[in-house]
Amino acid sequence: MRHATTSAGRSRVRRVAAVPVALATLALTQTAAVADPATNGVPSVLDTLTPHHLTVADGIERTTYSSDSSEIVVRVSVIDPDLGAISLDSTVGAGVSVKEPTTAMLATVAAGGGAPYVGVNGGYSVSTKDEDDLTGKGIPEERSVPMVTSVQEDVVQGAGCLKGQNSVVLQHGRPHFTKITTALGITSDRNTADTADDATRVVDGVNRYPGWIVFCPQEAGDVVLPYRKDADGVVQRLDQYGNVIKGGPYYQDSSEIVVFTSAYGQKTPEPRHTPFVAADDADGVEVAVDASGRVTAVKSPRGGTAVPPGGMVLQGIGDDAQTGGGAQWLRDHAMVGAKLTYTQRATDLGVVGDPDDDVDLPLDPAYPSIDVVNGTHDLMRHGRVVAEPDDNVANDPRTAIGADGYGRTLLVTVTAREEGLRRGVPIYDLAKIMEDLGAVDALNLDGGGSTTFVVDGQVKNVLSDAGGIERPVYDAVYAGRGGHGLPAGGN
Known part of the structure; x- marks a missing residue:
């Protein structure tokens, strides 16, 4: 994995596209969606703002929409890889387990030879420091856990929801919007003189704590933690003792195997980092696997192991072999010297509910070309607004990514105009902005507070956290130097 290289330095090779984007066709069939915000006749946020245009580089235009009479500013970067050597990629910075400010992540890309032209914060994760329960039990280390699907350079860094999650696939300088789910597995071949072994087991998660799952079930055995509603009807999540905790929803599974990839960036977590989830109490088993797939060490209790370069660490909980206990499976099949083969799939669900429309992304870490960034609300699909008026109506700062009818990528933020304010728009209004x-x-x-718009390494928007401090995030999306598009006038 090369997380600190320039776009030009990344070995992205033109292969069969992950999905049939057909953006050229969209440019012909969806021209009604390409509208001038000043003349489309639909009242919107942009109608009240004045645009200020700036060319950042060949193929990258930046526009700031603002007004002295408005508290918000809309910042837009339009990225056209057909007009310049421009990449469209994402980065997790120094490691997937630690949140960093967007500028710091983009700086790791710049360290290889040139800063990205523009970038914004990416998708969702949870930091355990943010998830301390309300009873005063702190969690000793801050570790970032991807909430849902994350793929970096063709390696799954965060497992997807069982039924898929709204995501954007970045490949060959273009975005594709769909739902992504993942399927992971491990096969053991001990190849000893007296024992033949070809045991296979599902891997339940990637780069997260065994036993607890954030946001959505990732496997069929994941069980939601209890909750209740207070007198105002607000949902309150409860820990294993019945105490109210922040965040959620959370799920737990007492029998799991979780893989920690070479991009993890820390030593593996120890048990009982999440006191609100009973399944995390298990000591479990941990095995270290080198780059060739050979098990080099086995330990219990789990935790505190550095991931071997190019290798992985597997943590297992659950001691009942009859029910697929993860810890017991590792004891039985992952002793020192065993050869383990790890398999990963990321599937584009296409038309959800129609398995015939599912397509596996062609993940190949040896020739990486694919990143996947997760999101929450779909704003637009196929030229139509799909967000609902009652979707998250708070006037919060927002970040969005889109593709227009000409195949260009749109990176958009909506934030306050003045320092010290926390302003934005509801989700539906954000969708209308994207439509315009x-x-x-x-x-x-x-x-x-995560919303960040960066140009040439500098934050351009008002930051909403106290003191105007840039909030650490899980990943970032950026347009960088050196890409897959044709130069202007190319064939």
């Missing part, structure tokens, strides 16, 4: 900008498809990314 000509988007055909669009996805809501992480927002609030």
Whole structure:
């Protein structure tokens, strides 16, 4: 994995596209979606703002929509890889387990030879420091856990929801908007003189704590933690003792195997980091696997192991072999010297509910070309607004990514105009902004204090956290130097 290289330095090879994007066709069939915000006749946020245009580089235009009479500013970057050597990628910075400010993540890309032109914060994750329960039991280390699907350079870094999650696939300088799910597995071949072994087991998660799952079930055995509603009807999540905890929803599974990839960036977590989830109490088993797939060490209790370069660490909980206990499976099949083969699939669900429309992304870490960034609300699909008026109506800062009818990528933020304010728009208004900008498809990314718009390494928007401090995030989306598009006038 090369997380600190320039776009030009990334070995992205033209292969069969992950999905049939057909953006050229969309440019012909969806031209009604490419509208001038000043003349489309639909009242919107942009109608009240004045645009200020700036060319960042060949193929990258930046526009700031603002007004002295408005508390918000809309910042837009339009990225056209057909007009310059421009990449469209994402990065997790130094490691997937630690949140970093967007500028710091983009700096790791710049360290290889040139800063990205523009970038925004990416998708959702949860930091355990943010998830301390309300009873005063702190969690000793801050570790970032991807909430849903994350793929970096063709390696799954965060497992997807069992039924898929809204995501954007970045490949060959273009975005594709869909739902992604993942399927992971491990096979053991001990190849000893007296024992033949070809045991296979599902891997339940990637780069997260065994036993607890954030946001959605990732396997059929995941069980939601209890909750209740207070007198105002607000849902309150409960820990294993019945105490109210923040965040959620959370799920737990007492029998799991979780893989930690070479991009994890820390030593593996120890048990009982999440006191609100009973399944995390298990000591479990941990095995270290080198780059060749050979098990080099086995330990219990789990935790505190550095991931071997190019290798992985597997943590297992659950001692009942009859029910597929993860810890017991590792004891039986992953002793020192055993050869383990790890398999990963990321599937584009296409038309959800129609398995015939499912397509596996062609993940190949040896020739990486695919990143996947997660989001929450679909804003637009196929030229139509799909967000609902009652979707998250808070006037919060927002970040979105979209694609217009000409095949260009739109990176958009909506934030306050003045320092010290926390302003934005509801989700539905964000969708209408994307529509007015000509988007055909669009996805809501992480927002609030995470919303960050960066140009040449400098934050351009008002930051909403106290003191104007840039909030650490899980990943970032950027347009960088050196890409897959044709130069202007190319064939």
